Amino acid sequence: MQPQKIWFESENIGLQLKDGRTAMLPLRDFPRLYNADSQQKKNYTLSPFGIHWAEIDEDLSFEGFFYDK
Numbered sequence: 001m002q003p004q005k006i007w008f009e010s011e012n013i014g015l016q017l018k019d020g021r022t023a024m025l026p027l028r029d030f031p032r033l034y035n036a037d038s039q040q041k042k043n044y045t046l047s048p049f050g051i052h053w054a055e056i057d058e059d060l061s062f063e064g065f066f067y068d069k
Contacts, residue, residue, distance in 0.1 A: 001062040006051060008041055015051075015065045023065040032056045 005016040012024040013033070027034040033041065036056050044053045050061040 003046060025065055030058060032058045
């Protein structure tokens with residue numbers, strides 16, 4: 001999975017992949033990310049598998065956005 005765009009919208013985080021798939025997750029499911037300020041949310045790095053926020057010690061996998069709960 002290759003990310004094209006990551007964004008925050010209201011109380012959600014969105015992910016768009018290069019193949020066009022898009023998904024959103026509610027931030028309330030990730031308390032550290034939910035409580036982070038806007039600068040902390042922007043300070044992430046990407047790996048082949050997901051998104052990492054070192055400052056708040058949070059990781060989200062790309063697959064987790066598309067996992068059917």
